[in-house]
Structure formats: C-alpha cells, structure tokens
Amino acid sequence: MSDLLMIVTGATSLTMKDGSDHPTGFWAEELVTAHRELVAAGHRVTIATPGGVTPTVDAVSIDAGVVGSAEAVAELESYLASIADELAAAVPVADVDPADYAAIVLPGGHGPMADLASDPAVGRVLVAANTAGTIIAPFCHGPAALLSATLADGTNAFAGRRLTVFTDEEERTGGTGENTPWWVETALRDAGVVIESAAPWSDHVVVDGNLITGQNAQSSTSVARRVLEALAA
Numbered sequence: 034m035s036d037l038l039m040i041v042t043g044a045t046s047l048t049m050k051d052g053s054d055h056p057t058g059f060w061a062e063e064l065v066t067a068h069r070e071l072v073a074a075g076h077r078v079t080i081a082t083p084g085g086v087t088p089t090v091d092a093v094s095i096d097a098g099v100v101g102s103a104e105a106v107a108e109l110e111s112y113l114a115s116i117a118d119e120l121a122a123a124v125p126v127a128d129v130d131p132a133d134y135a136a137i138v139l140p141g142g143h144g145p146m147a148d149l150a151s152d153p154a155v156g157r158v159l160v161a162a163n164t165a166g167t168i169i170a171p172f173c174h175g176p177a178a179l180l181s182a183t184l185a186d187g188t189n190a191f192a193g194r195r196l197t198v199f200t201d202e203e204e205r206t207g208g209t210g211e212n213t214p215w216w217v218e219t220a221l222r223d224a225g226v227v228i229e230s231a232a233p234w235s236d237h238v239v240v241d242g243n244l245i246t247g248q249n250a251q252s253s254t255s256v257a258r259r260v261l262e263a264l265a266a
Contacts, residue, residue, distance in 0.1 A: 035135035042144025043082035058089035063140035070257035085125035141173030149178035156181035172247030192225030
C-alpha cells in the first residue's frame, strides 16, 4: 500500500477569450475513475487543492446528455458523495511534501487552466517530484499543471519529455471552442514538451519514465491502471 497525492483544481470559473466567465471545476469521470481505481487497489489517496479549497465538480461533467445516461450520472454523483468528506478536507498544495507520496495524479476539467497551470506551489511539488523520479500522472486538461513547473533557469522541468494531453482539435470540436482563452496542447509544445496525440476522443496514454499522461477523459481508466502497474514494478 502506498500514499498517493491527487492534486485537483480549486477553480470554479475560467475567463474566456471574450472576457466572459465560464463555470468550471474538475471533471467528474476523471476524478472518480482515478480515485476509485487507486483506492480499490489498496492505496491511500490524499486530495490537495490550491489553498486547500473544496474542489467543485464541473456541472457539465454530470449532465446526462454529456455523460450518456442518468444512470451514469447517478453513479458519478454517488461516488462523489461517498468521498465528500475527503474533498472538503483537501490539503493546501503549499503544505505538501512530495517526498511523502509515491505518485501524484492530476485529473482535468477546464479548472487546471485557471489555477494549476500557474500555481507556484504546484510547480514546486512537480519539480521536486520529478527530480525524485516520483510517478506523475496528469490527464486530459491535467497536464496544464506541468506549465507551472519552471526551473531556476526559466525552462520547463518537462521540456523534452513525451506526453499527451487534451488536444487543440478536441478543444475546438468538443471543448470550449474558439472562445478558449489559450490552448493547453500549444502551450505545452511552446514550453518544449513533445506531444504525442492519437485520434480525437480515443483512449490514449503515453509513458515516458516516471511521467504517465492521458489524452482525455476516455483515457482515465488506462492512466490509473498504468499508475498501478508502475507502483507495482
């Protein structure tokens, strides 16, 4: 059994290109899937957010029209209710000692674009964890958090690494569209990382050493299982 850290967005809105506020938060399927898989395997998961705020679920991610059925929504809501106390007790990322954890998992939703991508505490944790070789597993919009991992020389700690992320094409066709304030895939490429994308909406995971990334919500289970494989190695 290992202690794992899940860094979750604390944002409730994202400022769009036109200046409007787009309600957001974490994506239910991603957090639920990863948390459930890791706990079911016997690991302990600590949830952390910027400032220790209680994370908010993106309402779109529990909409039956998006999720696929009322039954699927009920399943997600039931699981979130079962860990409500853990979510409410989220620890501040600034208080995290990454040495205490065997892996750091970062689910998405558009929220990470609003806070994790530029949070110095998140950057500190990720740089230290990466230096130590700790498993780091962001997926969908979660890899936006990697943009916060700036080294002393101003370069990104993950420059040159292979990863995948919610693509610009997916954002344009099924995300927030042309009103998106910035493009996570493009920003990561600009930071020097090597993006390896699959077809839109396909289950796709890229593993580069201690870095395990998933392209979208469809990749949630695969990311969690690759984390479990890495922990067992």
